[in-house]
Amino acid sequence: xxxxxxxxxxxxxxxxxxxxxxxxxxxxxxxxxxxxxxxxxxxxxxxxxxxxxxxxxxxxxxxxxxxxxxxxxxxxxxxxxxxxxxxxxxxxxxxxxxxxxxxxxxxxxxxxxxxxxxxxxx
Amino acid sequence: xxxxxxxxxxxxxxxxxxxxxxxxxxxxxxxxxxxxxxxxxxxxxxxxxxxxxxxxxxxxxxxxxxxxxxxxxxxxxxxxxxxxxxxxxxxxxxxxxxxxxxxxxxxxxxxxxxxxxxxxxxxxxxxxxxxxxxxxxxxxxxxxxxxxxxxxxxxxxxxxxxxxxxxxxxxxxxxxxxxxxxxxxxxxxxxxxxxxxxxxxxxxxxxxxxxxxxxxxxxxxxxxxxxxxxxxxxxxxxxxxxxxxxxxxxxxxxxxxxxxxxxxxxxxxxxxxxxxxxxxxxxxxxxxxxxxxxxxxxxxxxxxxxxxxxxxxxxxxxxxxxxxxxxxxxxxxxxxxxxxxxxxxxxxxxxxxxxxxxxxxxxxxxxxxxxxxxxxxxxxxxxxxxxxxxxxxxxxxxxxxxxxxxxxxxxxxxxxxxxxxxxxxxxxxxxxxxxxx
Numbered sequence: 001x002x003x004x005x006x007x008x009x010x011x012x013x014x015x016x017x018x019x020x021x022x023x024x025x026x027x028x029x030x031x032x033x034x035x036x037x038x039x040x041x042x043x044x045x046x047x048x049x050x051x052x053x054x055x056x057x058x059x060x061x062x063x064x065x066x067x068x069x070x071x072x073x074x075x076x077x078x079x080x081x082x083x084x085x086x087x088x089x090x091x092x093x094x095x096x097x098x099x100x101x102x103x104x105x106x107x108x109x110x111x112x113x114x115x116x117x118x119x120x121x122x
Numbered sequence: 123x124x125x126x127x128x129x130x131x132x133x134x135x136x137x138x139x140x141x142x143x144x145x146x147x148x149x150x151x152x153x154x155x156x157x158x159x160x161x162x163x164x165x166x167x168x169x170x171x172x173x174x175x176x177x178x179x180x181x182x183x184x185x186x187x188x189x190x191x192x193x194x195x196x197x198x199x200x201x202x203x204x205x206x207x208x209x210x211x212x213x214x215x216x217x218x219x220x221x222x223x224x225x226x227x228x229x230x231x232x233x234x235x236x237x238x239x240x241x242x243x244x245x246x247x248x249x250x251x252x253x254x255x256x257x258x259x260x261x262x263x264x265x266x267x268x269x270x271x272x273x274x275x276x277x278x279x280x281x282x283x284x285x286x287x288x289x290x291x292x293x294x295x296x297x298x299x300x301x302x303x304x305x306x307x308x309x310x311x312x313x314x315x316x317x318x319x320x321x322x323x324x325x326x327x328x329x330x331x332x333x334x335x336x337x338x339x340x341x342x343x344x345x346x347x348x349x350x351x352x353x354x355x356x357x358x359x360x361x362x363x364x365x366x367x368x369x370x371x372x373x374x375x376x377x378x379x380x381x382x383x384x385x386x387x388x389x390x391x392x393x394x395x396x397x398x399x400x401x402x403x404x405x406x407x408x409x410x411x412x413x414x415x416x417x418x419x420x421x422x423x424x425x426x427x428x429x430x431x432x433x434x435x436x437x438x439x440x441x442x443x444x445x446x447x448x449x450x451x452x453x454x455x456x457x458x459x460x461x462x463x464x465x466x467x468x469x470x471x472x473x474x475x476x477x478x479x480x481x482x483x484x485x486x487x488x489x490x491x492x493x494x495x496x497x498x499x500x501x502x503x504x505x506x507x508x509x510x511x512x513x514x515x516x517x518x519x520x521x522x523x524x525x526x527x528x529x530x531x532x533x534x535x536x537x538x539x540x541x542x543x544x545x546x547x548x549x550x551x552x553x554x555x556x557x558x559x
Contacts, residue, residue, distance in 0.1 A: 016351050019350075019351050022358065023354065026358075085343050085350075086343070105346060105349040105350035105353045105354070105377070105381050108354055108358065108361075
């Protein structure tokens with residue numbers, strides 16, 4: 001069972017990773033981070049998060065590849081929310097069968113609300 | 123060249139002068155040669171013989187002269203023909219000549235190169251065969267109705283400019299061409315004998331446009347992550363330190379503005395690149411106009427936004443795209459009437475279409491710039507006191523969205539008085555029935 005409240009942020013921009021961590025930690029969540037899909041898979045091996053916030057365009061292993069690999073290995077053991085700058089975030093989310101999407105640039109409250117919806121209040 | 127310019131091809135000899143000189147010389151000969159002969163040679167067998175010889179000689183000289191004249195004239199024609207041919211072949215743009223029967227009658231070298239054929243006879247065929255052979259389509263790939271061919275329209279007397287089409291070369295490559303076509307009349311006001319079409323290869327320009335749009339799309343996309351970080355940190359800081367709030371509020375507002383610009387850029391480039399298909403639905407356009415006005419109201423404090431005329435207007439359209447058009451027109455109306463005043467929107471129902479107009483009492487568009495208002499990236503007020511910002515992409519895109527729905531967009535503007543931008547969309551009569559039922 002995943003420990004409640006842990007959120008895995010998969011994002012290649014270090015500033016955005018830090019930002020997400022700050023926002024979520026402020027809201028009371030525990031945060032793990034990875035800068036690409038491969039690193040994210042390693043993090044999940046160690047500990048299954050209760051939510052994954054996933055960027056799509058990343059080096060080494062991008063969001064699409066990561067989502068495919070994740071589903072093969074762990075099926076739907078935890079929800080994925082796509083965080084993307086793509087003009088059609090919803091389509092991206094549908095493409096990989098994600099559970100939600102956040103379009104960049106977002107409001108602070110949007111991030112917290114989205115996490116709350118999938119993980120519950122911290 | 124003057125009217126007599128073609129004398130170059132008859133070596134400077136004019137037909138009337140030739141005939142006059144001939145009449146004069148021959149007349150004098152007939153008059154005086156008989157008398158001269160009678161004076162020199164006494165009547166008799168010798169006289170008759172000489173008379174006959176004189177006649178023969180006259181015919182011989184005349185025939186010789188005729189031969190000379192005809193040969194020179196024919197040579198002139200041949201030279202004219204060769205020069206016209208060489209001129210046509212030296213023109214860099216492709217030229218097609220279509221005869222009154224709708225058959226391709228002539229083509230220049232560039233036309234053969236453009237279409238990738240080696241032999242002219244391959245393209246001297248009736249237009250429908252020509253169109254089928256080269257897979258002629260509109261620039262957006264849609265089929266061309268047979269009576270829509272530019273040359274056929276030209277045969278009916280129309281002059282067509284800047285029409286874009288796609289041809290498939292014999293090697294399978296598609297070429298984009300800008301076509302202009304005109305009727306050819308031998309006499310001014312006479313019947314149309316031929317139509318001539320000039321085809322300019324614009325494939326390179328199109329490819330460049332596409333590259334630029336892709337670049338803009340990528341650039342706009344790349345802006346979003348830094349924007350997200352700046353915006354979120356500004357919000358975070360505001361939450362934590364109330365003392366700095368005013369400055370952070372400004373940062374936030376400007377980031378929002380930048381986001382809107384980036385979004386607009388993305389929308390334009392996505393739209394230009396073909397983007398997702400239109401998602402049409404049936405809805406009431408009048409309601410959408412009212413909503414669009416409502417949305418702008420809090421951003422336009424000095425203005426009164428009024429819906430002065432309203433009629434039920436069922437349309438079958440892409441709600442999001444038409445929303446962009448309305449947003450653009452209303453934003454422009456607000457932006458270009460800095461002194462405030464009324465912005466009047468009207469939804470008028472015509473027989474088969476609905477007409478929307480947005481009128482402002484603003485600065486108007488200088489007359490000399492009115493012709494370019496719909497040009498992409500053109501900003502009529504750039505660098506003037508009335509430069510209120512913007513990227514010059516809204517109207518171009520709006521007009522194209524409306525055109526893709528089968529409507530038209532236009533404007534009337536009086537400098538210092540204001541502008542009215544209008545567009546039409548086809549009415550959806552099925553939607554009407556649904557409302558009635």
